[in-house]
Each structure stands twice: as C-alpha cells, then as structure tokens.
Amino acid sequence: MPDLTGFQRDVLFVIAATEPVKGTKIKAEVEDYYGVEVNHGRLYPNLDELADSGLIEKGERDKRTNEYSLTGRREALLAQRQEWEAERFGEVTA
Template sequence: MTTYHDLTGFQRNLLEAIAAVDDDPYVLALKGYLNERYADPINHSRLYQNLDQFTDKGLVNRDELDARTNAYTLTDAGQDTLYRQAETLAGLCELPRPVTGGAQ
C-alpha cells in the first residue's frame, strides 16, 4: 500500500490536483492547476511519467475521453491516501476530522 509519505512532493501535489480539478481532470487541466502553484512551468513528460506511476500503483484510473485525451481520477486507494493525510493534518491543527462519502 502506498502512503502519502511514500510520494515525492510533486506527486503529492499532483494527487491533490487530480482531486481538486473539476470536470474531467485531463493533463492540460492538471498542468494548469499545478502551474498556478509552481514558480516554473510543469513539463508534460513529468506529468505523464508520474500519472503512469500512479496508475501502476493503483492510485489513479486512466479513462479515455477521446482518441487523444485521457482523464485521470482517484481510485479508492488514491482517495484513502489523501484522506489519511487530511486526518493527520486536521489532528495536528486541532480541527474537526474531515468527513467523506465513505473513506475510512
């Protein structure tokens, strides 16, 4: 099982981007989200390499939108990874624990 701390900083940010992007989280939308948060532009190949790793680790689903575009969504394992980190941060900040639609 992959934990939040097994991921690089960029991978953590990418996982959060997939959760945050509305509609279909495809590469250009994810790139735009991340470019707003990074000083230097994000390289496409860096995105694709990490998305492939996420798919291999079972954190992300890759679904074809059309012949040239894939959408990336979190699997239950990907959501659980983010949820556990949110719980940890909420506890450290003495905030109420996050509530989700079924993540444990």
C-alpha cells in the same frame, strides 16, 4: 502516502478536486500552485507511475485525450493525509 513525492501528492490533490480531469488541466493547476512551468516530461511519467501503482485510473476521453481519476483506495489515503496535516497544523503557533 509516504512513498510518494511531494509532486505526486500535489497531483493527487488536483485530481481529487476536479476528477475526472485531463492532463492539461492537472498541468495548469500544478503550475499555478508552484508558480513555474511544469513540463510534460515531468507530469506524464508521474501520472503513469501513479496509474501503474493503482492510485489513479487513467481513461480515454477521446482519441487524443486521457483523463484521470482517483481510485477508492487513494481517496481514503488523501483523507488520512488531510487529517494528519490538520492535526500538525493545529499544533503550530504563530
């Protein structure tokens, strides 16, 4: 996960929660989390980069709509990331 941007990591978590998922759903979920509009010029190049690197699979739902899902490799890395965060969060005191 260290080679990913925070945005790409967040996109992966959205895909993991609802896969397979359309790009418009990913966009809406990330916008809801960030509280700002995410334009197509930011989202889709990142999705293409994640697909080109083998972290997600890009499939065709119909002629106009793509859908995205995680590869097995990415599922394992997301689980490792969650464990790492949980360990760090457990060390934080209020």
